[in-house]
Amino acid sequence: MGAHPDMASQVATDPPPTPPCTEGGEAVEARLRRRIATEGPISVADYMAEANAHYYATRDPLGAAGDFVTAPEISQMFGELVGVWLADLWQRAGCPAAVRYVELGPGRGTLAADALRAMRGAGLEPPLELVETSPALRRAQAGRLPAARWHDDVASLPAEGPLMVVANEFFDALPVRQHGDGRELRVALEDGRFVRDSAREVSEDSPAALAIVRVLARRLAAQGGAALVVDYGYDRAGAGDTLQAVSAHSYADPWLAPGTRDLTALVDFCALAEAARGEGARVFGPVAQGDWLEALGIQLRAAALAKAAPERAAKIAAALERLTAPAQMGRLFRVMALTAAGWPQPAGF
Ligand code: SAH
Numbered sequence: 001m002g003a004h005p006d007m008a009s010q011v012a013t014d015p016p017p018t019p020p021c022t023e024g025g026e027a028v029e030a031r032l033r034r035r036i037a038t039e040g041p042i043s044v045a046d047y048m049a050e051a052n053a054h055y056y057a058t059r060d061p062l063g064a065a066g067d068f069v070t071a072p073e074i075s076q077m078f079g080e081l082v083g084v085w086l087a088d089l090w091q092r093a094g095c096p097a098a099v100r101y102v103e104l105g106p107g108r109g110t111l112a113a114d115a116l117r118a119m120r121g122a123g124l125e126p127p128l129e130l131v132e133t134s135p136a137l138r139r140a141q142a143g144r145l146p147a148a149r150w151h152d153d154v155a156s157l158p159a160e161g162p163l164m165v166v167a168n169e170f171f172d173a174l175p176v177r178q179h180g181d182g183r184e185l186r187v188a189l190e191d192g193r194f195v196r197d198s199a200r201e202v203s204e205d206s207p208a209a210l211a212i213v214r215v216l217a218r219r220l221a222a223q224g225g226a227a228l229v230v231d232y233g234y235d236r237a238g239a240g241d242t243l244q245a246v247s248a249h250s251y252a253d254p255w256l257a258p259g260t261r262d263l264t265a266l267v268d269f270c271a272l273a274e275a276a277r278g279e280g281a282r283v284f285g286p287v288a289q290g291d292w293l294e295a296l297g298i299q300l301r302a303a304a305l306a307k308a309a310p311e312r313a314a315k316i317a318a319a320l321e322r323l324t325a326p327a328q329m330g331r332l333f334r335v336m337a338l339t340a341a342g343w344p345q346p347a348g349f
Helices: 022-039 044-057 076-092 110-121 135-144 207-223 269-278 289-295 298-308 310-324 326-330
Strands: 100-104 128-131 149-151 163-168 177-180 186-190 193-196 202-205 225-234 244-247 250-252 262-264 282-288 333-339
Touching: 022 044, 022 186, 044 135, 044 177, 044 186, 044 207, 044 262, 076 110, 076 163, 076 225, 076 289, 076 298, 076 310, 100 110, 110 128, 110 135, 110 163, 163 207, 207 225, 207 269, 207 333, 225 269, 269 282, 269 333, 282 289, 289 298, 289 310, 289 326, 289 333, 298 310, 310 326
Parallel strands: 100 128, 100 163, 128 149, 163 225
Antiparallel strands: 177 202, 186 193, 225 333, 244 250, 244 262, 282 333
């Protein structure tokens, strides 16, 4: 999930602040140490998967008091525009009745709540299917979205009816493999510290992300619907080593204190698009988040909100800037849509 501690200006800082869950963090770190001591070096993907599973299972990392802030937590405008985008697509698809709202990694449920409010305004009230592995975040989601159903995996999503899928800062939390100098890079222990193999040039891929996109694309092709993927990432291969840790709104060392900080990697949109096309979905974008939000009318929404609550005008303007300015989240964050072949062209691309 996500990192935007002032993307452009931050450098890695350590040592980290006291993690909110020291005991659990130590447990997962001890488990990784034991595993490497008995099995030998493990893949970067295994290290990342184990660290993040623990990290998300044990806390709510979002918000000022946590490790990072995501677009829906910055402003209601983000989720509302996602809802408007979905409702528009649904209407132009002929208002199919059996449609469902699916969200991958819904965090606190803020995006879903804002999107549902906007969709309701357009006459769309789909059932909610949330794919979430973290018990801590499921609890937070249940507080806001009591009628939702939860899934551990995309595989158990309903197999009938069009799916409208949203994934914001989900794919960047999934484990990446790293390769370099002709081999898969691994993590070993040296003098009690986690150390990754060195390599002249590093490349990454994420079998976990590709597997999920393939399932979604296959479902869209068979059931109808669309998916919206928003994340920070790149459009062309060759980004190199993008694995990083984020803790208390700063970049941190990914090889220190696994399980207590968010491990993320930039999303390879090119690979996701290719995987989706291979399963029969149409792909739109990726485009820059700032351009997409502007195409959907975020300026007008901001103006309307500021007019309704003049005392909040400065806050609304700051949120608008944060979501759309190229130096903030406007450019590094990309938006990509997948649709079923027979569905209309989505707005904003
Ligand atoms: N989309 C939210 C939260 C982003 S944080 C927002 O924009 O605010 C990433 C989310 O993905 C968290 O809810 C986390 O628990 C969830 N997550 C991470 N790995 C997952 C996995 N393998 N399967 C399902 N959910 C996962």
